[in-house]
Amino acid sequence: MSSFFLLGWRQTAICFLMLAAVGMIAATYSLIAVPIAQEFQPSRMVLMLAMTVLSGTCAVLSPLIGNLMDRYSLRAMMVTGGLLLGLGYAGLSLAASFTHVLIVFGVLIAPANVLLGPVASTVLLSRWFVVKRGRAIGIAIAGISAGGFLFPMIIQGLLDTYQWREALQLLGLVLALWTIPAALLVVNHPAEAGVQPDGASEALPQVQAEMxxxxxxxxxxxxxxxFWMIAGTVAVVTSGMKGMITNLAPLVMDAGIDVSRAAALVSTYAGCSFLAKLTFAALADRLGPRILMSLALGGFSLGLACLTQSHLGYGVIALGVGLTGLLGGFMVPMESYLAPRVFGQHVVGRAMGLLTGVVLIALLCTPPLFGLIFDLTGSYKGIFWTFSLLALVTLLFVPSLRLHPRVP
Structure with missing residues (x-):
């Protein structure tokens, strides 16, 4: 077995674990939001401001940290991210007011999200893979869905067994043990191990040209x-999915369904998203991004259209959640797949940081916007229809997307 197979795919597995840890942050917020809301009694819109603080801080940090990732040790950055993530959830357990919750999300959890998230994985895997980049990125990004599938059950189990503060302390410990040992195994560049990207016998022409x-x-x-075409397309789908998933537990309660069943819906969404990432890994290098982007936009639009009919019961909600995760999930790896292809591997950290920053700005208002629309109208139907139609409009621009570096 070649040394590249052991080391290169190990980096993919490490990225999978890191992304599982950060993928659970937004996917499980609706679960921890329930005891936090009972404790501090914020309005529905204020409750969702935690996600706005998370996105806003990440939007500021992503370009800065992404630029540093092109030059400094990814291993050290990921270890730091794992420590901050564990401390963040432990810190939530000490909150004396909802303001403290917002501070913890901004100071600890948001930096961890950047240090462990897609920017870091894209930089690392774009160094290790060229020909098989789509496969590697698709497998790694599937970690986001795996975390969203696994951690709701862990968190709900902890919340059912312990008081919410004790449960979050234990969750912080789990996250630290999940991330830090894996981050210590990161190899920053294949040259450090004496191998070439994709296990080639010599440097690939593409790599030489890039450098x-x-x-x-x-x-x-x-x-x-x-840049703006990629950012806008990704933003429509990911911000809509984030708004949906962070408001899912309240949506279920509003439909007259027991809130404990919301955890199953979050896991359904994450499971479908996980399948989407694996399908992306299998097809990206064969079909290309335009087809997968079209499927993502169309499926996302249909899924949210189903959620406008949540009054019809749990089955319709589950169908909408599943479609959104299964087809809309194709869009989640797209940013990481396109950045090195469109801008060049030598500046992928900078490009990914800027892309992520712009997308996160779009995410700033989405969770509280969903809550605000509910507070004003008593329903999520209007916001679901808005994002469904936005996806169809965005679909018209996909054929014109450039798929290679711009010629000076």
Whole structure:
């Protein structure tokens, strides 16, 4: 068995674990939001501000940290992220007010999300893979869904067994043990292990050409129309999915269904998203991004249309959640897959950081916006229809997306 097989795919497995840890943050917030809401009594909109603080802080940090990831040790950054994540959930257990909850999300959990999240995985795997990049990224990004599938059951089990503060302390310990040992196994670059990307016998022409290119400035990245096309397309789907999943438990309660069944819906969503990532891994290098983007936008639109009919019962909600996760889930790896292809591997950290920052700005208002629409209308139907139609409009621009670095 080649040393690359052991080391290269180990990096993919490490990224899978890291992304599982950060993937649970938004996916499980609706579960921990229930005892937090009972403790501090915020309005539905204020309750969702934790996700706005998370997204806003990540939007600021992603370009800065992404730029550093092109130059400094990813291993050290990921270890730091694992420590911050564990401390963050332990810190939530000490909150004396909802303001403290917001501070913990901004100071500890948000930086951990950037240090362990898709930017770091994209930078690491774009160094280790070229020909098989789509497969590696798809497998790694599946960790987001795996975390969303597994951790709701862990969290609900902890909440059912312990008081919520004790449960979050134990969750912080679980997350630290999940991430830190794995992060210590990161190899920053295949050259450190004496191997080439994809296990090639010598440096691939694509890699040599990339390394000879001049550094691209942030302004050059931001002035590229492809940048905004990617950011806008990804933002529509991911922000809509985040708004849906963070408001899922309240949506279930509003439909007259026991809140304990919301955990099963979160796991259903995550399970379908997990299958989407694995399908992406199998098909991305064969079909290309345009087909998968079209499927993602169409499936996401149909899924949210189903959720407008939540009054019809649990089955319709489950169908909408499943469609959103299964087809909309194709969009989650897309940013990581396109960044090195469209902007070049030598500046992938900078490009991914900027892309992630812009997308996260779109995510800033989505969870509280869902809550606000509910507070104003007593229903989530209007916001679901809005995002469903936005996805169909965005679909019209997919054929014109450029899929190679811009020629100077």
């Amino acid at each position: 000879q290119k001049t550094v691209v400035s942030p302004l050059q990245v931001l002035s590229d129309p492809a």
